[in-house]
Amino acid sequence: MLLRSLNFNGESASAPISEPYTPTTQSFSGGPPIDGFYSPELRGEFGAGLLDLHAMDDSELLSENVASEPFEASPFVPKETDDDEDDIISRSQQGLSENYGGAITREKESNTKESNVGKIKVVVRKRPLNRKEISRKEDDVIDVHNSQFLTVHEPKLKVDLTAYVDKHEFCFDAVLDEAVTNDEVYRETVEPIIPIIFQRTKATCFAYGQTGSGKTYTMQPLPLRAAQDMVHLLHQPVYLSQNFKLWLSYFEIYGGKLYDLLSERRPLCIREDGKKQVCIVGLQEFEVSDVRIVKEYIERGNASRSTGSTGANEESSRSHAILQLAVKKHIPVTETRRQRDREANEAKNTKLVGKLSFIDLAGSERGADTTDNDKQTR
Numbered sequence: 001m002l003l004r005s006l007n008f009n010g011e012s013a014s015a016p017i018s019e020p021y022t023p024t025t026q027s028f029s030g031g032p033p034i035d036g037f038y039s040p041e042l043r044g045e046f047g048a049g050l051l052d053l054h055a056m057d058d059s060e061l062l063s064e065n066v067a068s069e070p071f072e073a074s075p076f077v078p079k080e081t082d083d084d085e086d087d088i089i090s091r092s093q094q095g096l097s098e099n100y101g102g103a104i105t106r107e108k109e110s111n112t113k114e115s116n117v118g119k120i121k122v123v124v125r126k127r128p129l130n131r132k133e134i135s136r137k138e139d140d141v142i143d144v145h146n147s148q149f150l151t152v153h154e155p156k157l158k159v160d161l162t163a164y165v166d167k168h169e170f171c172f173d174a175v176l177d178e179a180v181t182n183d184e185v186y187r188e189t190v191e192p193i194i195p196i197i198f199q200r201t202k203a204t205c206f207a208y209g210q211t212g213s214g215k216t217y218t219m220q221p222l223p224l225r226a227a228q229d230m231v232h233l234l235h236q237p238v239y240l241s242q243n244f245k246l247w248l249s250y251f252e253i254y255g256g257k258l259y260d261l262l263s264e265r266r267p268l269c270i271r272e273d274g275k276k277q278v279c280i281v282g283l284q285e286f287e288v289s290d291v292r293i294v295k296e297y298i299e300r301g302n303a304s305r306s307t308g309s310t311g312a313n314e315e316s317s318r319s320h321a322i323l324q325l326a327v328k329k330h331i332p333v334t335e336t337r338r339q340r341d342r343e344a345n346e347a348k349n350t351k352l353v354g355k356l357s358f359i360d361l362a363g364s365e366r367g368a369d370t371t372d373n374d375k376q377t378r
């Protein structure tokens with residue numbers, strides 16, 4: 001899912017994000033042998049902290065049939081005259097509580113991986129003019145027409161220096177105007193996918209936009225709201241009986257390096273395992289059963305983030321921050337087993353069910369916004 005913000009200068013923040021560099025799977029394909037990664041020594045030290053970032057054995061991307069329930073049909077997809085269509089749309093509008101009910105009774109019956117295609121939902125949020133823009137008497141250049149369409153009015157100059165306005169119409173899965181609250185953003189974007197996380201699925205929510213466009217403002221409240229709903233779901237008998245637990249981790253990618261935001265910015269290593277899955281070695285995960293604890297962890301992680309100052313944002317995120325909420329199934333360990341064995345086997349005794357990742361990308365700025373960047377920011 002992409003939450004994309006526009007600013008009022010008519011820039012759709014489409015400039016490529018140049019920094020920091022994010023390592024790719026390919027970057028490690030020629031890396032060191034993976035066997036040592038699973039050696040007993042390493043498992044002893046890092047066992048509980050091993051986390052695969054992009055893949056997990058028993059989960060899958062939102063498949064078309066699962067995702068079609070919580071999300072309304074995308075305007076980009078040609079409409080099919082399907083008898084069930086009304087039914088699907090009305091079901092999608094019934095809200096979280098019923099989604100939950102459905103999710104519980106409808107434990108993903110299919111192990112079908114037949115449509116293992118990721119479904120993307122693009123949501124645009126318009127932010128209000130900020131104080132600087134108001135004081136400079138800048139125009140509001142975005143018109144939100146309805147919940148899916150907006151127009152950008154781009155001021156331009158002809159070659160003879162006559163001013164004119166170029167209009168660009170855009171259509172998205174959803175458009176939220178400046179009056180919407182963070183809670184409404186949550187309901188439009190993340191809420192519908194919570195039940196699916198409990199059905200062996202992983203999903204990612206990220207914000208994209210230039211510096212100062214409101215990514216952090218939009219992203220920061222989402223994990224806590226999601227954790228609230230996930231904790232609520234964990235208490236449903238069906239998941240209680242299966243010993244499902246919620247785990248949280250939070251790290252950042254800054255200058256091409258990874259740091260654990262919940263472990264005093266301890267540097268982390270990224271590796272690829274024998275199954276070509278990306279793993280983060282040493283990342284601390286914490287089991288969370290209470291929303292207050294989740295809040296504390298998030299606040300602690302936020303305080304450790306790398307920020308700097310740009311022309312468009314005094315407190316600009318300079319890193320990509322990734323907060324993950326993982327649902328795991330715990331398999332009880334027999335009490336007779338020795339403590340040492342128990343610790344070594346901790347990773348084996350939990351099985352990943354699903355994972356929701358929130359990514360707050362570092363801002364990308366126009367040339368004009370880089371002029372008063374401080375040294376750290378650059």
Ligand SMILES: Nc1ncnc2c1ncn2[C@@H]1O[C@H](COP(=O)(O)OP(=O)(O)OP(=O)(O)O)[C@@H](O)[C@H]1O
Binds near residue numbers: 130178210214218316
């Ligand atoms: N929808 C909004 N309503 C009110 N204020 C907003 C909104 N969006 C952003 N802001 C304000 O605009 C400023 C910049 O927002 P924010 O830090 O979230 O931008 P950003 O895109 O994360 O920037 P960077 O990429 O530089 O980190 C903040 O002071 C924030 O409070």
